[in-house]
Amino acid sequence: MIQVQNLTKRYGNLVAIDNVSFRVGQGEILGFLGPNGAGKTTTMRIISGYMPPTDGTVRVGDFDVLEDPIKAKRQIGYLPENPPLYNDMTVQGYLDFVADIKNVSGKNKKAKIDLAMERCGITDVRKRLIGNLSKGYRQRVGIAQAIVHDPAVLVLDEPTIGLDPKQIIEIRYLIKSLAGDRTVILSTHLLPEVTMTCTRVVIINEGKIVLEESLETLSQRVNGAQMLFLKLNYNDKSNDVNEKILSLPTVSEVKESAYGEFIIQTKGGADIREELVKMVVKNGWGLLELRPLTHALEEVFLRVISTEGE
Amino acid sequence: MKPVFTIIRREFKSYFASPIAYIVLVVFLILSGIFFFLYLQSFVESQFDPRFEFLRERLNLNDFVIRPYFGTVSIILLLMIPLITMRLIAEERKNFTAELLFTSPLRIIHIVLGKFLASLSFFGVMLILSAIYVVVLEAYGNPDSGPVLTGYLGLFLLGGCFIAVGLFASSLTENQIISAVISFGILLIFWIIGASSGDEGSILGYISIINHLDNFTKGVIELKDVVYYLSLIFFGLLLTHVTLESERWR
Numbered sequence: 001m002i003q004v005q006n007l008t009k010r011y012g013n014l015v016a017i018d019n020v021s022f023r024v025g026q027g028e029i030l031g032f033l034g035p036n037g038a039g040k041t042t043t044m045r046i047i048s049g050y051m052p053p054t055d056g057t058v059r060v061g062d063f064d065v066l067e068d069p070i071k072a073k074r075q076i077g078y079l080p081e082n083p084p085l086y087n088d089m090t091v092q093g094y095l096d097f098v099a100d101i102k103n104v105s106g107k108n109k110k111a112k113i114d115l116a117m118e119r120c121g122i123t124d125v126r127k128r129l130i131g132n133l134s135k136g137y138r139q140r141v142g143i144a145q146a147i148v149h150d151p152a153v154l155v156l157d158e159p160t161i162g163l164d165p166k167q168i169i170e171i172r173y174l175i176k177s178l179a180g181d182r183t184v185i186l187s188t189h190l191l192p193e194v195t196m197t198c199t200r201v202v203i204i205n206e207g208k209i210v211l212e213e214s215l216e217t218l219s220q221r222v223n224g225a226q227m228l229f230l231k232l233n234y235n236d237k238s239n240d241v242n243e244k245i246l247s248l249p250t251v252s253e254v255k256e257s258a259y260g261e262f263i264i265q266t267k268g269g270a271d272i273r274e275e276l277v278k279m280v281v282k283n284g285w286g287l288l289e290l291r292p293l294t295h296a297l298e299e300v301f302l303r304v305i306s307t308e309g310e
Numbered sequence: 311m312k313p314v315f316t317i318i319r320r321e322f323k324s325y326f327a328s329p330i331a332y333i334v335l336v337v338f339l340i341l342s343g344i345f346f347f348l349y350l351q352s353f354v355e356s357q358f359d360p361r362f363e364f365l366r367e368r369l370n371l372n373d374f375v376i377r378p379y380f381g382t383v384s385i386i387l388l389l390m391i392p393l394i395t396m397r398l399i400a401e402e403r404k405n406f407t408a409e410l411l412f413t414s415p416l417r418i419i420h421i422v423l424g425k426f427l428a429s430l431s432f433f434g435v436m437l438i439l440s441a442i443y444v445v446v447l448e449a450y451g452n453p454d455s456g457p458v459l460t461g462y463l464g465l466f467l468l469g470g471c472f473i474a475v476g477l478f479a480s481s482l483t484e485n486q487i488i489s490a491v492i493s494f495g496i497l498l499i500f501w502i503i504g505a506s507s508g509d510e511g512s513i514l515g516y517i518s519i520i521n522h523l524d525n526f527t528k529g530v531i532e533l534k535d536v537v538y539y540l541s542l543i544f545f546g547l548l549l550t551h552v553t554l555e556s557e558r559w560r
Contacts, residue, residue: 089327
């Protein structure tokens with residue numbers, strides 16, 4: 001649905017993105033992940049047709065964004081980093097204006113506006129001035145603006161930035177519900193956002209793509225070496241806990257991170273929780289906590305970014 | 311053309327959604343009203359002044375009230391129109407709504423024309439409301455209405471030029487103050503450039519924006535004046551278009 005090829009953007013001498021290529025298939029939710037200043041917003045702006053690249057092409061659907069901007073733009077709903085809102089308009093008046101400039105025809109217009117408002121949960125503020133809305137509502141109006149013409153492609157630039165945790169979760173659910181057969185590109189610098197909403201991830205750093213993978217294979221790779229966190233309240237000073245756990249057949253490594261806290265790595269993703277608990281109980285170590293460590297993807301993210309930075 | 315109307319509608323409404331429109335209208339009407347009253351008063355006084363005895367034949371409302379009134383209004387417009395146009399594009403940038411406009415299936419020409427025509431309509435409202443003084447004059451006096459109408463046409467074209475220049479200034483920046491200062495500067499240069507050469511027929515005299523209003527207030531519509539104003543408007547819009555187009559390539 002979206003094909004980005006050899007995209008390069010220079011601002012004077014500064015290279016914002018350097019030879020970036022990726023594809024997004026129909027119905028996928030692509031997470032565009034990277035630290036601040038990696039070139040995410042630049043890429044989003046180029047895809048949405050806000051500015052042209054120095055080099056390279058972007059195709060959305062059947063149209064080239066540069067050569068056929070009007071037709072390409074018609075299929076895109078774009079939420080910039082700062083929602084583009086007119087503070088002196090009401091929510092409904094604003095969406096009506098957006099529907100007009102996005103060529104939504106007269107007959108369906110009202111129904112589409114109502115649907116967009118309903119999906120984004122802003123029906124009850126539709127008569128209010130946008131300038132008086134809270135940040136969370138403004139963000140929702142921004143998303144409603146992006147979906148009002150029912151585009152095949154949604155480009156969302158940091159949709160959850162500046163929201164409180166509850167709003168973040170709501171917006172993530174909203175994005176997931178919007179996906180359906182739409183194609184979504186979502187940029188973020190937050191890893192959990194990608195793990196929770198996306199089907200595929202592209203990690204970008206300093207303008208270059210450092211990793212592109214589906215979330216499934218990525219998490220499989222990560223799960224290949226599953227890690228467990230174990231916290232004990234034991235009085236056994238003989239300190240042979242390490243060795244005893246290591247004696248379990250599939251354990252490859254045990255680290256004592258703090259007093260009574262262990263990080264256990266297993267081979268081949270084997271689940272040793274049951275055996276581990278039995279062992280703990282048998283030895284009377286006093287189990288306080290046992291949980292799988294899901295930070296593994298974060299580790300991949302950090303590793304990928306920091307090695308690239310060196 | 312439909313997208314142009316959409317832009318015009320939003321822009322025109324937004325003038326009235328904030329106090330801007332009302333303040334501009336009130337101040338404009340008060341100022342022009344005061345000047346109208348002063349010209350009328352001095353006209354009435356001169357009617358009974360023995361020193362104007364020999365001029366009495368030539369004393370008429372058109373030359374002594376309406377023409378100076380149009381001249382004064384053009385100065386008030388020079389001061390006020392940059393304040394009407396300064397927000398047109400600068401504010402879109404500041405509010406990030408420029409990103410919405412430029413990622414919508416619109417052509418830049420739609421945006422430029424929409425903005426221009428919206429301001430022009432607002433300016434039309436200003437002119438129509440200020441015409442109330444002239445209507446009163448028509449009711450109680452006997453001015454020649456031909457020059458009044460052509461004078462208004464002249465003012466409308468002059469205001470159109472001011473708006474086109476203001477729109478261009480607004481496209482250069484995201485700061486409204488800078489935009490107003492630039493457009494005021496450009497307009498003032500166009501205004502006084504004729505003064506540097508005494509001859510109205512010289513090139514500088516032709517470039518001067520104010521020399522062209524005079525014929526209109528006399529009741530004469532000359533092709534060269536109309537062409538001058540229309541080409542200045544066209545040039546302003548063209549420059550705006552070029553600025554908006556090129557900025558995204560930088």
